[in-house]
Amino acid sequence: MTNVGFIGLGIMGGPMAGHLAAAGHVVAGYDLSTEAVDKLRSVGGRVAGSVADTVAGADVVITMLPNHPQVEQVALGAGGVLEVAKPDTLLIDMSTIRPETSVELAKVGAERGVRVLDAPVSGGEAGAKQAALSIMVGGEGGDFAAAKPLFDSLGTTVAHVGPHGAGQVVKAANQLVVGGTYGLVGEAIVLLEASGVDAATGLDVLAGGLAGSRILELKRESMVARRFEPGFRIDLHHKDMGIALAAARQAEVSLPLTGLVAQLVAAARAMGNGSLDHSALLTVTEQLSGR
Amino acid sequence: MTNVGFIGLGIMGGPMAGHLAAAGHVVAGYDLSTEAVDKLRSVGGRVAGSVADTVAGADVVITMLPNHPQVEQVALGAGGVLEVAKPDTLLIDMSTIRPETSVELAKVGAERGVRVLDAPVSGGEAGAKQAALSIMVGGEGGDFAAAKPLFDSLGTTVAHVGPHGAGQVVKAANQLVVGGTYGLVGEAIVLLEASGVDAATGLDVLAGGLAGSRILELKRESMVARRFEPGFRIDLHHKDMGIALAAARQAEVSLPLTGLVAQLVAAARAMGNGSLDHSALLTVTEQLSGR
Numbered sequence: 380m381t382n383v384g385f386i387g388l389g390i391m392g393g394p395m396a397g398h399l400a401a402a403g404h405v406v407a408g409y410d411l412s413t414e415a416v417d418k419l420r421s422v423g424g425r426v427a428g429s430v431a432d433t434v435a436g437a438d439v440v441i442t443m444l445p446n447h448p449q450v451e452q453v454a455l456g457a458g459g460v461l462e463v464a465k466p467d468t469l470l471i472d473m474s475t476i477r478p479e480t481s482v483e484l485a486k487v488g489a490e491r492g493v494r495v496l497d498a499p500v501s502g503g504e505a506g507a508k509q510a511a512l513s514i515m516v517g518g519e520g521g522d523f524a525a526a527k528p529l530f531d532s533l534g535t536t537v538a539h540v541g542p543h544g545a546g547q548v549v550k551a552a553n554q555l556v557v558g559g560t561y562g563l564v565g566e567a568i569v570l571l572e573a574s575g576v577d578a579a580t581g582l583d584v585l586a587g588g589l590a591g592s593r594i595l596e597l598k599r600e601s602m603v604a605r606r607f608e609p610g611f612r613i614d615l616h617h618k619d620m621g622i623a624l625a626a627a628r629q630a631e632v633s634l635p636l637t638g639l640v641a642q643l644v645a646a647a648r649a650m651g652n653g654s655l656d657h658s659a660l661l662t663v664t665e666q667l668s669g670r
Numbered sequence: 671m672t673n674v675g676f677i678g679l680g681i682m683g684g685p686m687a688g689h690l691a692a693a694g695h696v697v698a699g700y701d702l703s704t705e706a707v708d709k710l711r712s713v714g715g716r717v718a719g720s721v722a723d724t725v726a727g728a729d730v731v732i733t734m735l736p737n738h739p740q741v742e743q744v745a746l747g748a749g750g751v752l753e754v755a756k757p758d759t760l761l762i763d764m765s766t767i768r769p770e771t772s773v774e775l776a777k778v779g780a781e782r783g784v785r786v787l788d789a790p791v792s793g794g795e796a797g798a799k800q801a802a803l804s805i806m807v808g809g810e811g812g813d814f815a816a817a818k819p820l821f822d823s824l825g826t827t828v829a830h831v832g833p834h835g836a837g838q839v840v841k842a843a844n845q846l847v848v849g850g851t852y853g854l855v856g857e858a859i860v861l862l863e864a865s866g867v868d869a870a871t872g873l874d875v876l877a878g879g880l881a882g883s884r885i886l887e888l889k890r891e892s893m894v895a896r897r898f899e900p901g902f903r904i905d906l907h908h909k910d911m912g913i914a915l916a917a918a919r920q921a922e923v924s925l926p927l928t929g930l931v932a933q934l935v936a937a938a939r940a941m942g943n944g945s946l947d948h949s950a951l952l953t954v955t956e957q958l959s960g961r
Contacts, residue, residue: 478865545867549862549872553875556855557881560854566928567843571843575832581831581836583829584804584827585840589885592883593883623861631864632955635934635955636853
C-alpha cells in the first residue's frame with residue numbers, strides 16, 4: 380500500500396482518488412472545492428488543508444489539474460510540490476498539458492531529488508468513473524514500474540511510451556486524430572444530407588469499410604440525430620488542440636490538418652457551442668454550408 | 671441466369687466479370703486491351719468486338735471505367751449503350767464518377783426506356799478478386815432488387831443508399847474520410863517521431879481508444895515502416911478527391927477539411943508519389959516538416 384497525495388479532485392481527479400482509496404491506499408486529497416473534498420472524505424480519504432499538507436508523508440503525489448498554469452503553480456511555484464516534497468518522492472502529473480512543461484517539471488524535479496512522470500489519460504469522465512482510462516506515461520522505466528500498480532487501479536490500457544513529455548505527445552497525437560475524425564465524419568454527414576442521401580444509411584456503409592472508426596461506431600447515430608450532450612466538451616478539445624499545436628511547434632513540424640482542425644474547434648467554441656460534446660464539430664460544417 | 675454485357679475489364683472489372691461468369695451468368699465482355707479479353711475468355715466469357723456487340727442480347731449491361739469521360743463516351747456517345755440497348759435493359763455503372771454524371775445517365779436512360787443504377791464499389795483490387803467489395807447503389811428500389819443477385823456475386827456489403835447519384839455521393843463521402851484519416855495518422859506519426867517518441871508504441875495506444883480506426887488497425891505498421899506498395903494508388907485517390915469536391919460543389923456545401931485533404935493528395939502526386947499506396951500521404955507531411 381502506498382501513501383498517496385492527490386491534488387485536483389475534479390470531474391476526473393475525484394473518481395480517480397476514490398479508486399485509489401478503494402484499492403486500500405492511504406489517500407490524502409486537496410482541492411479548492413468543498414464539494415470535491417467532501418466526496419473524497421465519504422470514500423475514506425483524508426482531506427488535506429494545503430499542498431504542503433497533501434505532500435507531507437506522501438510517497439507518491441498525483442496532480443490532475445486543468446492546464447499548465449495550474450500545474451506550474453502547484454508543482455513549480457513557491458511552496459509547491461517540488462519545493463516541499465521529501466527526496467525520492469514520485470510526482471505523477473496526470474493533467475493534459477504541453478509536453479515542454481512536463482519536460483521542465485522533470486528537470487526541476489531531478490535537481491531536487493524528486494522523480495517525475497507525465498501520465499495524461501484519455502477516456503473522459505466515464506473512463507475515470509469506471510477505472511477504464513487509457514494512461515500514456517512518459518519518464519524513466521523504473522519510475523513507471525513503481526507506479527504501475529497505481530495506474531492499474533485507474534485504467535485498462537497503461538503504456539510507457541517514452542521519455543519525459545512522451546505521454547503528453549501521445550495524448551496530443553490522440554486528440555488531433557480524434558478531433559480530425561469528428562471533422563471528417565461531420566463533413567461526410569453534411570455532404571450526404573445536402574445531396575439528398577439518408578446519412579444513417581450512408582454512414583452504415585462507411586462504418587463497415589476502410590473508412591470505419593471507433594467514432595463512426597460509437598457516435599454516428601447521435602451525430603445524425605444532433606444529440607450533443609457531453610461526453611467530452613468542445614472547450615476541453617479546444618484546449619487540447621492548443622497543446623497539439625504547441626507540441627508541433629516544439630517538435631518543429633508542420634501539421635496542416637491539425638492546424639485546420641484547431642481552427643474549426645475554435646469556431647465551434649466561438650459559435651457558442653463550447654459546452655457541447657466534441658462531436659458538435661459537425662455544427663461548424665453546417666454553419667459554413669448554410670444548413 | 672442473366673445475360674450480362676460487361677464493358678471495362680481492367681484491374682477491377684476483369685475479376686468482377688470473371689465472378690459473374692463463374693456464377694453461371696452468360697457474360698459478354700469488352701475492353702480495348704487484348705490481355706484483358708484473353709482473361710475473360712479463359713474463364714468462359716464471350717469476347718465482344720464492340721460496345722454494340724456487348725450490349726446485343728444483354729439484359730444487364732455493367733460498365734467499370736476509369737472516370738466520367740469514358741462513361742460518357744461509352745454510355746451517352748454515338749453508338750453508346752443508351753443508344754443501342756433494347757428497351758428495359760438495366761445499365762449498372764459501377765465506375766466511380768461525379769454524382770451529376772450518374773444523374774444525367776439516369777435521365778437520358780429514362781428517355782430511352784433504359785433503367786440505370788449507379789453502383790460504385792470500395793475494397794480495391796483485393797476486394798474485386800475476392801468478391802468482397804462494398805457496393806453503394808443509387809437508383810430505383812425495384813432495379814436494385816433486380817440487380818441484387820449480381821451484386822451478391824461481387825461483394826459482401828451491398829446497400830441501396832438512395833436515388834440516382836446517391837451511390838456516388840456515399841463513395842465520395844467514403845473517400846474523403848479515408849483520405850483524411852490517412853492524413854491525420856500521418857501527422858500523428860510525424861509529430862511522435864519528431865518528438866522522440868517511438869511511433870509504433872504511441873499508435874498502439876491510439877488504436878485502442880477513441881482515435882481507433884480501420885486504417886490504424888490495418889496500416890499503422892506499414893506506414894511507420896514506410897512501406898507504400900499499392901494497394902490503392904495516390905493517383906486514384908486524387909481522382910476520387912476531385913469527385914468529392916465536385917459532389918460538394920453540386921450540393922452547395924463547404925467542406926474545408928475535404929478541400930485541404932484534396933490539396934495534400936495533389937501534393938503527394940506532384941512530388942512524384944502518385945503510384946504509391948494512398949497511405950503515402952504521410953510523405954507530404956514529412957516533406958512539409960523537412961524530414
